[in-house]
Amino acid sequence: MSTAQVHPSAIIEEGAQLGDGCIIGPLCCVGSEVKLGDRVELKSHVVVTGNTEIGDDTVIFNFSVIGEIPQDLKFGGEKTRLVIGQRNRIREHVTINTGTDGGGGVTRIGDDCLLMAGVHVAHDVQIGNRVIMVNHAGAAGHCIVGDDAIIGGLSGLHQFVRVGQGAIIGALTMVPNDVIPYGLVQAPRGELDGLNLVGLKRRGVSREDISELRAAFNELAKGEGTFLERARKASEESDSEYVRRITEFILGVSDRSFLTPK
Template identity: 70%
Template sequence: MAISSQANVHPSAVIDDGAEIGAGVYVGPFCVVGPKVVLAPNVTLKSHVVVAGDTEIGEDTVVFPFSVIGEIPQDLKFKGEETRLVIGKRNRIREHVTMNTGTDGGGGVTKVGDDCLFMAGCHIAHDAQIGDRVVIVNSVAVAGHCIIEDDVIIGGLSGIHQFVRIGKGAIIGALSMVTNDVIPHGLVQGPRGKLDGLNLVGLKRRGVSRSDITALRAAFQMMAQGEGAFQERAQRMGEEFDSAYVQEIVEFVLGNTDRSFLTPG
């Protein structure tokens, strides 16, 4: 066990031999920290938090009560192989959140970026890859092998099907079931989520220029109403528009995927 002399560990907490606890870490009442856990400097476990498995939590991350971080995957194929969970810096993990380690079949690592907010009761399954500045609202379920890129917002009580990719800057409305890939900056809503437009509010909040937003709107119309297959329309978009934001969509659509796409209605 390596506990920094500058860490603050409540007497009721249980920390297994082998755990690494950095300077400025606070481990609150009734927390349990496993033998392969690494808590970087200034991590806070408020109370009643379980951190298990081969799990690393980055600097300044705060984990709220009754969260379970780093337990084994909810996958019947899992046979106890050594897999990991890596969480970045400055995340806020609210009450009752669960995050699982990876599986051999999915690359072995579940990964969370920096500056994310995971609201109460949401679940991050095995081998998911979560980008930076992602907001996942209450009771969202992100299934195994999903890729959630930077600046995505997923509304409450939504479900993300396994292997789905959600592109940078997209927004998913509450109560949506997302079964196919979502283009960058897309807007999805509905019980069986449909691509209803662009995340214009998010683009404006991030200070995207008017010319880029205009290009995105024109490109979206081409995707919705142009001739040929979806990928063919995306290819033409890449040839017609110079906007970096449009090119993000083109690269996403033409990239590797295990799912089909949500397309404009």
């Protein structure tokens, strides 16, 4: 703690570990099982509690509560964890809960994410890298959010929903089922309305791969047979890595059904 800057009004419980260059602002509370990486900054009035690990260069803004127990009536006080990666920006009034024994015991957030004001991340959620959750979006228990996904403001993910890599959820959307990688979802009761073409182009995906993705999406939307049969056919007809990610996602194990193309 020798190189950490701790405001006199902050409370650091015995046992907490603060990395080099941490900045702990006014009226923050850091629990005894918390481990902060190097250069983590807590702005002010931030509570970090529970068995929580936060990676280097993460900044947490005012009035966030990180690592509290799950909002799950089955939770019986068991020892579970929260692991947050590096270089995340966690804005005002964000709440993130630890895991539950029934869900694997760990809530996890990757690197370089932006959680905007009022976001809620529930127990056992697994969030990848470079994910953006816009103001007051929420992920219910056990959700999985892939790398580079964007969850629009005031949107909600149902328990156990998976959101694939590079997908985008529009604002004011309830997402009751899984979203394929690179999918575009909008409407109050989420509908799969196409591909996240803007996101693909911004990440420099080639025209050839985008064309392959469009062809695969058309097969999923208009092909013959069940949705799973269409996914198998799309997989057989394309060598694109991006198409493979979609088909593997569909053909993998899930606790929910899928949002399917209109």
